[in-house]
Amino acid sequence: MTAKTTKLMNKAISNAISGLSGMVGKEIQIFAFDIKNVKVRNVAYEFGGPESLIVGVYLQIKGRAGHMFVGYEPKVAADLITMLLGQAPVSMLQLSEMEQSVLGEVGNLMGSFFLNALAEGAGMSLLPSPPAVMVDMAGAILDVPLSHVLEQGDETPIIAARFGTPDKQIEGKFLIVPIPAIEEKTD
Amino acid sequence: MQDDVEIIVGMGELAVSKQPSTVLTCLGVGSCVAVCAFDPVSGVGGMAHVVLPCGEKTTATAPSKYANIAIPALLEEITKLGGDKSRLVIKVVGGARISTAPGFDGTFKIGDKNVEQVLAALEKEKLTIAAMDTGGEKGRTVRMYLATGKVIVQSVGARPKEL
Numbered sequence: 001m002t003a004k005t006t007k008l009m010n011k012a013i014s015n016a017i018s019g020l021s022g023m024v025g026k027e028i029q030i031f032a033f034d035i036k037n038v039k040v041r042n043v044a045y046e047f048g049g050p051e052s053l054i055v056g057v058y059l060q061i062k063g064r065a066g067h068m069f070v071g072y073e074p075k076v077a078a079d080l081i082t083m084l085l086g087q088a089p090v091s092m093l094q095l096s097e098m099e100q101s102v103l104g105e106v107g108n109l110m111g112s113f114f115l116n117a118l119a120e121g122a123g124m125s126l127l128p129s130p131p132a133v134m135v136d137m138a139g140a141i142l143d144v145p146l147s148h149v150l151e152q153g154d155e156t157p158i159i160a161a162r163f164g165t166p167d168k169q170i171e172g173k174f175l176i177v178p179i180p181a182i183e184e185k186t187d
Numbered sequence: 188m189q190d191d192v193e194i195i196v197g198m199g200e201l202a203v204s205k206q207p208s209t210v211l212t213c214l215g216v217g218s219c220v221a222v223c224a225f226d227p228v229s230g231v232g233g234m235a236h237v238v239l240p241c242g243e244k245t246t247a248t249a250p251s252k253y254a255n256i257a258i259p260a261l262l263e264e265i266t267k268l269g270g271d272k273s274r275l276v277i278k279v280v281g282g283a284r285i286s287t288a289p290g291f292d293g294t295f296k297i298g299d300k301n302v303e304q305v306l307a308a309l310e311k312e313k314l315t316i317a318a319m320d321t322g323g324e325k326g327r328t329v330r331m332y333l334a335t336g337k338v339i340v341q342s343v344g345a346r347p348k349e350l
Contacts, residue, residue: 093343136215144294
């Protein structure tokens with residue numbers, strides 16, 4: 001991945017976090033950012049392991065055959081729900097419609113802000129679909145985005161970002177497909 | 188007694204063995220399909236982790252990504268180790284639709300297509316299926332124990348079950 005693309009991804013994450021900041025009405029900062037290419041075989045381990053329970057928000061990038069996936073540990077997702085609804089979920093395995101909707105909105109908003117920055121930097125249109133919220137084994141919910149990665153190659157960029165307020169930080173991981181089209185535009 | 192040796196079969200991969208201590212495992216299978224084949228006489232077993240229904244080109248790291256290529260490749264590797272196609276006990280697991288969210292134009296139906304193509308490829312090889320656990324909305328971990336050929340399937344929040 002080129003330095004230019006990495007810089008653009010960093011900017012896109014910053015934009016996503018500032019979107020989240022506006023949504024929760026608090027100043028949220030990025031404390032750590034890392035982007036790396038990961039082999040398909042190892043991607044689920046970036047999300048805690050193929051059998052780890054995670055909460056994933058999946059968006060399709062319209063007209064580009066692209067995908068965006070944001071994964072959180074259940075505790076992080078529970079914190080987000082508590083922060084936005086004022087009440088903790090009873091069970092992460094059986095989220096209510098409202099709880100799913102809140103997570104979907106967070107994913108939607110962060111996805112839109114992320115894609116807007118990416119689109120601006122790459123000079124291309126990137127519009128997200130409505131979100132799908134999934135709670136299951138990391139391996140299982142990554143199957144769909146990773147099946148598209150395998151159609152083109154055998155590795156994909158993963159972004160890890162730690163963000164929050166000085167006293168409370170959370171980590172989210174982002175998987176975006178495809179990057180080749182974006183790389184071509186930024187080279 | 189020898190300790191079990193677990194071989195993780197990643198997306199698009201296949202693995203075969205005739206060591207009784209081997210456990211072939213697909214972890215967290217969602218829309219993908221795990222095809223388990225075991226010859227009870229020779230003790231040879233194999234597992235393919237199918238990702239997509241049909242295609243032409245595979246890669247060295249994902250020889251088993253397409254159903255139409257994975258099944259013949261699995262049979263070939265089993266035969267090389269001394270397994271006999273006519274004796275194979277075949278079990279098929281996976282092909283879940285992990286999300287039913289609207290507006291994805293069939294993206295999440297890929298599991299249904301994977302199962303359909305795996306069954307078609309098995310039929311083409313004139314193989315019958317001993318057991319199946321496919322579809323639904325939950326991911327699964329699949330383990331095949333080559334000491335016995337036993338296949339165990341587990342989903343989040345559920346007890347492991349023998350297939």
